[in-house]
Amino acid sequence: AQSVAQPEDQVNVAEGNPLTVKCTYSVSGNPYLFWYVQYPNRGLQFLLKYITGDNLVKGSYGFEAEFNKSQTSFHLKKPSALVSDSALYFCAVRDSRGNEKLTFGTGTRLTIIP
Amino acid sequence: DARVTQTPRDKVTEMGQEVTMRCQPILGHNTVFWYRQTMMQGLELLAYFRNRAPLDDSGMPKDRFSAEMPDATLATLKIQPSEPRDSAVYFCASGRQGGGYTEAFFGQGTRLTVV
Numbered sequence: 001a002q003s004v005a006q007p008e009d010q011v012n013v014a015e016g017n018p019l020t021v022k023c024t025y026s027v028s029g030n031p032y033l034f035w036y037v038q039y040p041n042r043g044l045q046f047l048l049k050y051i052t053g054d055n056l057v058k059g060s061y062g063f064e065a066e067f068n069k070s071q072t073s074f075h076l077k078k079p080s081a082l083v084s085d086s087a088l089y090f091c092a093v094r095d096s097r098g099n100e101k102l103t104f105g106t107g108t109r110l111t112i113i114p
Numbered sequence: 115d116a117r118v119t120q121t122p123r124d125k126v127t128e129m130g131q132e133v134t135m136r137c138q139p140i141l142g143h144n145t146v147f148w149y150r151q152t153m154m155q156g157l158e159l160l161a162y163f164r165n166r167a168p169l170d171d172s173g174m175p176k177d178r179f180s181a182e183m184p185d186a187t188l189a190t191l192k193i194q195p196s197e198p199r200d201s202a203v204y205f206c207a208s209g210r211q212g213g214g215y216t217e218a219f220f221g222q223g224t225r226l227t228v229v
Contacts, residue, residue: 036220043118043205043220090157100145100209101170102218104157 006105023091118221137206
């Protein structure tokens with residue numbers, strides 16, 4: 001069975017500081033990894049994905065994530081946080097084979113403090 | 115600007131009533147997912163379709179839930195009869211199989227309250 005762990009329910013970061021939202025995963029075979037963001041009363045918006053290739057993936061709004069196979073991690077990062085980055089962030093995984101079921105983590109609420 | 119459209123956005127219904135939620139996937143997308151989001155369980159996959167055929171509905175309570183795709187532009191999720199524990203936000207997402215993977219684009223959800 002595949003699973004995702006987001007160990008922090010809440011992350012607070014001062015505006016302008018770098019931010020990291022942690023994600024570890026478990027899946028059979030090679031993973032496909034995703035980050036989504038959810039704003040209040042909105043659906044999930046796709047941020048970035050890792051399928052294959054370069055371990056550092058760049059996505060929307062200046063976010064990036066690093067795939068680390070040995071640590072089974074896919075942490076989301078941004079060099080300089082904005083107040084508008086405050087939202088709920090979800091990491092998701094599926095295996096690279098036929099089943100397209102996306103398994104989501106429980107989410108991390110990111111708050112950027114002005 | 116292509117997007118997944120879900121209707122209704124909000125639904126309040128009495129226990130025992132039938133509820134139907136609709137989803138219009140992005141034109142050209144051949145994969146449709148239904149997710150349910152609750153505070154307790156987070157995001158759970160209920161079912162997903164490829165080319166209108168159900169591929170996995172193992173997450174869906176079979177006795178009261180049903181999901182269909184009457185055509186490529188419409189997916190429906192029906193609950194009959196509804197119960198208070200069904201109260202949640204239901205998301206539809208669509209994607210296009212390509213390069214061996216599907217990137218899912220989510221609708222804004224239907225917030226269901228069963229009283």
